[in-house]
Amino acid sequence: MKTISDLKIDEEAIVQKILAKEPVKGRLLSMGIVKGAKVKVVAHTLARQTWDILSNNTKVALREEEAHSIAVKGLHE
Amino acid sequence: MSSEIKVAIVGQPNVGKSSIINALSNAKLHVGNFSGVTVEKKEVYLKRDDYDIKMTDLPGIYALNAYTPEEQVAKDFLINEDYDVVVNVVDANTLSRNLIFTMQLLDMHKKTILVINMIDEVEKKGGLLNKHKLEELLGIPIVLTSAKENRGVEEIVTQIIKLYNAPLAKNKIYYNEKVELRVEELAKILRKSPHFKSPDYSRFLAIRLLDRDEDVYKMIHDLPIFIEAHNALEKMYKELESEFDEESTTDILANERAAISYNLQMEALDMEEDDESLSEKLDNFLIHPIFGLPIFLFFMWALFQLTFVLGNYPMNVIANIFGETSSFLADFLPKGIFNSVLTQGILPAVGAIIMFLPNILVLFLGLNLLEQTGYMSRAAYLMDGFLKRFGLQGKAFVPLVSGFGCTVPAYMAARTLKNPKDRIITMLVLGFMSCGARLPIYVLLVSAFFINSNPGNMLFYIYIGGAFLGLVVAKILRTVLFKGEPEPFVMEMPPYRFPSFKALGMDLWIKTKMFLQKAGTFIAIAAMVIWFLSSYPVNDTIVQNYNTKIEQTVDTSKKESLKMS
Numbered sequence: 001m002k003t004i005s006d007l008k009i010d011e012e013a014i015v016q017k018i019l020a021k022e023p024v025k026g027r028l029l030s031m032g033i034v035k036g037a038k039v040k041v042v043a044h045t046l047a048r049q050t051w052d053i054l055s056n057n058t059k060v061a062l063r064e065e066e067a068h069s070i071a072v073k074g075l076h077e
Numbered sequence: 078m079s080s081e082i083k084v085a086i087v088g089q090p091n092v093g094k095s096s097i098i099n100a101l102s103n104a105k106l107h108v109g110n111f112s113g114v115t116v117e118k119k120e121v122y123l124k125r126d127d128y129d130i131k132m133t134d135l136p137g138i139y140a141l142n143a144y145t146p147e148e149q150v151a152k153d154f155l156i157n158e159d160y161d162v163v164v165n166v167v168d169a170n171t172l173s174r175n176l177i178f179t180m181q182l183l184d185m186h187k188k189t190i191l192v193i194n195m196i197d198e199v200e201k202k203g204g205l206l207n208k209h210k211l212e213e214l215l216g217i218p219i220v221l222t223s224a225k226e227n228r229g230v231e232e233i234v235t236q237i238i239k240l241y242n243a244p245l246a247k248n249k250i251y252y253n254e255k256v257e258l259r260v261e262e263l264a265k266i267l268r269k270s271p272h273f274k275s276p277d278y279s280r281f282l283a284i285r286l287l288d289r290d291e292d293v294y295k296m297i298h299d300l301p302i303f304i305e306a307h308n309a310l311e312k313m314y315k316e317l318e319s320e321f322d323e324e325s326t327t328d329i330l331a332n333e334r335a336a337i338s339y340n341l342q343m344e345a346l347d348m349e350e351d352d353e354s355l356s357e358k359l360d361n362f363l364i365h366p367i368f369g370l371p372i373f374l375f376f377m378w379a380l381f382q383l384t385f386v387l388g389n390y391p392m393n394v395i396a397n398i399f400g401e402t403s404s405f406l407a408d409f410l411p412k413g414i415f416n417s418v419l420t421q422g423i424l425p426a427v428g429a430i431i432m433f434l435p436n437i438l439v440l441f442l443g444l445n446l447l448e449q450t451g452y453m454s455r456a457a458y459l460m461d462g463f464l465k466r467f468g469l470q471g472k473a474f475v476p477l478v479s480g481f482g483c484t485v486p487a488y489m490a491a492r493t494l495k496n497p498k499d500r501i502i503t504m505l506v507l508g509f510m511s512c513g514a515r516l517p518i519y520v521l522l523v524s525a526f527f528i529n530s531n532p533g534n535m536l537f538y539i540y541i542g543g544a545f546l547g548l549v550v551a552k553i554l555r556t557v558l559f560k561g562e563p564e565p566f567v568m569e570m571p572p573y574r575f576p577s578f579k580a581l582g583m584d585l586w587i588k589t590k591m592f593l594q595k596a597g598t599f600i601a602i603a604a605m606v607i608w609f610l611s612s613y614p615v616n617d618t619i620v621q622n623y624n625t626k627i628e629q630t631v632d633t634s635k636k637e638s639l640k641m642s
Contacts, residue, residue, distance in 0.1 A: 018328075023144050024565045029331040030089075030140035031569060032174035037335070042357065046366040049462035050471065052570060056174045059356075059570040061458040061471070066565055 002074075004039065004053060005067040012040045013072035015055075020069035032056040033070065081129045082241045083159065087151060087182065088166035089175055090137030091451075091571040093194045095119075096224035097166060098134055099580050101234070108587065116150045116492065125234055128241075133160070141181045141290065142327070146492045152292070155185070162237050163189040169199040169206065169221075170572070172346055176338035177331075179215075183250045184284045186277040188240045189217045192233055197223040204348035211345035216249030225577065248277075252284075252333045255320055259313045260284055266309055270302045286310055287317075288330050356451075356572040363452070369459050376452075380443040381540060382533045384516075388436035395435070399428030422608030423601050429517070430600050434592060437482070437513035441588055442581065444482050449576040453478075454568060461566055467548040468555025470494070470566050473503045477547070480510030481540065487512075498559040502551050509547025511540050 007013055015037045018025050033039065033055050042059060043052040051067045053060055088094050098104070098121055105122040119134040135154055136147035143149040155163075165182055167175035172193070182189060196206065212219045218236050222229035251257055263283035267273040273282060285293040286306070297303055314326050321329045363372060403424040410416045447453045453475055461471025469477075476490035487507050494500040511519065519539050520532075527535045 020565075022327075023142070024567055026140065026142040026327065026331075027144055027567045029328075029335075030142065030177060031567070032171075032177065032335065034331055034335040035328075036332075043360065043364055043366070045369075045459070045462050047462055049465065050458055050566070052360070052364065052458060057171045058174050059360075059572075061454065061461070061566065061568045061570050063461065063465075063566040066567055 001071050003068050004041065004051065004062070004070045004072055005048070005064055007041045007072070009041050009043060012038060012075055014038055014075060015070060016073050017071040018069065019071055020066060024066060024069070028060075028066075028070070031060050032058055033060065038075075039070075039072065079124075079127045079129050081131060082161050082237060084130060084132040084162045084164055084237055085135055085155065085158070085160045086132050086164045086166065087135045087138065087155065088192075089139050089168070089178055091569060092137075092166050092168040092175065093224050094134060094137065094166045096577050096580055097192065097194060097222060097230060097233070098132070099577070099583055100224045100227050100230040102231070116147050123234060125238065128238055130234065130237060132164070133158075138178070140178055141285070142288070143292075145494075155182075156292070161188065161241055163187050164192055164233060164237070165189055166192045166194055169193045169196045169204075169346075173335075173338045173342035176341055177334045180250060180334040180337060183215070183217070183248065185281045186245070186248050188243075188245055190233065190236050190240060191215065191217055191219045192222055192229075193219060194222050194224060196221045197226055197228070199346070199348060202348065204346060207345045207347070211341065214249065214341055214344060216246050250337065252330070252337075255317065256287070256329065256333065259287060259317065263287065263306065263309055263313065266302055266306050267297070269305075270297075270300050272300065284330070287313065287326050289325065289327050354572065359573050360455070364455050364458060369455075373456055373459050376447070378537055380440070381537050383443065384436050384439045386533060388433075388439050391435040392432050395432045396428065399424060399431070403428070417612070418605060418608050423604045426604030426607075427597065427601055431593070433513070433517045433520075434589065436516050437592065438585060438589065440513055440516075441482050442585060444479060445581055445584055446576055447478075448475075449574065449581065451571045451573045454570045457568060458570060464548075467552045468559075469503060469548075469551055470499060472566065472568055473499065476503055476507065477510055477544070480507045480512060482513055484508070484510070484512045498561055502554050502559055505554060506547040506551045509543045509550065511543050 002013075003019075004013070015033060015035055017035060018028055018033070020028060028034075033053075037055050039053050039055040041051065042054050044050065049064055051062045051064065053062060053067070086094060086098070098106070098119065101121065101123060103123065107120045107122065108117060116136055121130075121132040121134065123130040123132070133154070135151040138148045138151040140148075141152055141155075143152045163182060163185075165179055167179065179191060191211075193206065193208075199206065206221065208219050208221055218240060220229050220232045220236055222233065224230060252260070260280060260283045263286060264276070264279040267279040267282055268276070273279040282293055282296070286297075287310075297306055317326050317329055318324065321332075323329050323332070363369060365372075403420040406424070407416060407420040410419070447456070456478070457471035457474045459471075460474045464471055464473055472494060473491070476487045476494075479490045480487035484507055487510065488504055491500050491503045491507070494503060519536055523532050523535045523539070
């Protein structure tokens with residue numbers, strides 16, 4: 001399954017499912033990262049350890065593990 | 078006759094709640110703690126017409142599914158405390174995300190005002206918000222504000238009074254039929270208990286239970302209706318989860334709320350999608366994979382240089398004033414105990430502390446500036462990969478850096494870490510982050526031992542050395558005492574904002590006041606005690622005794638040591 005950590009910088013996708021467990025899941029949901037939301041990878045650090053994603057005008061910083069727990073599909077899939 | 082209106086101000090972090098409070102005119106601000114916890118509690122007192130308005134500013138909260146201790150405090154207040162009006166502050170730029178939380182607040186069905194802040198930023202981008210339409214859809218009054226331009230802030234107060242006197246409006250937000258059906262069924266069971274007779278309250282609790290809220294689950298746990306409610310709940314979880322094909326009812330409600338919020342925004346807000354905003358342009362550069370870290374280190378270095386160089390000028394002035402005053406008073410006042418305690422005990426001690434006020438203020442100002450502009454969270458983003466190696470997470474960076482200013486707020490900032498292990502490790506190593514009060518000692522050491530080197534650089538090394546040692550200790554603690562994975566890292570990065578000078582000034586003023594109060598009271602008293610202990614008791618017999626001993630001793634070294642005692 002494709003997740004956020006498979007995306008390239010500036011690539012956009014649609015959230016399909018949040019695989020993270022609570023409480024991370026609840027936090028993601030309250031930040032508007034829900035099923036159907038559009039997300040875009042803005043940046044990641046050199047070692048791809050920390051990710052910066054944009055969704056609903058909100059920028060959220062995530063670790064690789066959390067980025068890997070958000071399943072996405074391409075905009076036109 | 079005046080009546081009191083109790084208001085709870087609530088909103089997600091970074092929506093500009095504090096700047097709204099600062100913009101209220103003739104308000105008396107009282108800063109304290111929520112009882113039992115070290116979470117800052119700001120209360121604002123206002124008088125308008127015949128009303129005494131008491132506003133409690135709750136800590137920023139993303140959702141009622143509390144995550145951090147601050148959020149828990151806000152949630153407990155909302156559910157258990159008594160208040161008349163809820164003021165929900167949201168950011169116009171991220172309206173639909175903010176409305177997700179508003180939905181949860183509306184579940185309570187209390188008198189609520191929606192304050193849409195930073196509306197100027199949306200309008201500048203060519204956005205247009207249809208306030209009346211949104212009021213119609215949500216069924217609550219809306220105030221559009223821009224704390225920066227001081228727009229709409231007074232209208233909040235007018236609306237509070239108006240709403241206080243108006244009857245509670247009908248709830249307009251309902252979930253999917255399948256969900257509402259269960260909510261009503263569950264609420265009916267809850268109403269059998271005398272605690273939950275009110276239809277609004279039982280509906281709210283039913284929604285919270287379906288949202289798998291553990292706090293509410295505990296509330297009903299010891300009641301006679303528990304078995305019935307529990308069985309019904311288990312059945313509903315299963316039914317709903319299969320009907321919606323979701324893993325958990327929490328997801329169902331989250332999706333529902335997100336969908337309603339998104340539709341509300343589509344209906345009421347006419348806004349083009351952002352091109353690359355200024356924030357993004359800045360981020361291309363400030364969180365650049367390669368240049369981000371050096372830029373960050375430069376900022377830190379500059380902050381400490383400023384603290385030292387800039388703080389030095391007023392420092393000399395203050396030192397001179399205190400020196401002159403005490404020597405003038407020593408000559409002017411009659412000789413005696415009072416003269417001695419004042420000019421040799423209190424004044425030098427208090428002066429030595431106040432001398433460093435400028436340095437401390439510059440440091441605080443710098444840290445505040447980093448926080449207000451939004452750079453602090455970028456720093457956490459940049460540092461996470463590095464801190465993770467020491468068993469900490471990026472967010473721990475904020476308390477660690479605040480530790481350079483003052484350790485007390487740093488301990489408070491550590492509460493943003495949810496995981497208790499992460500929190501305790503961070504707190505334990507905070508002592509290695511040299512706080513502002515240690516600056517005098519470092520300055521003394523630097524000027525005593527490193528006369529020929531650049532004092533700013535030496536100071537920077539001392540600070541960095543301490544911080545590095547702290548990280549090593551954190552790693553040791555993580556591997557030996559507190560085994561386990563660091564907390565997951567999910568953090569909002571707010572857009573860059575120009576800092577509000579009023580808020581910066583307010584904060585500095587509160588800090589200065591607290592510092593001076595302590596210097597004037599605790600330190601003055603302590604100085605008096607030390608002066609007393611070093612001067613008294615003057616016991617003539619003992620003095621006589623020692624003098625005789627000194628005279629009688631032949632051994633010179635023994636003579637010296639006796640003189641000392």
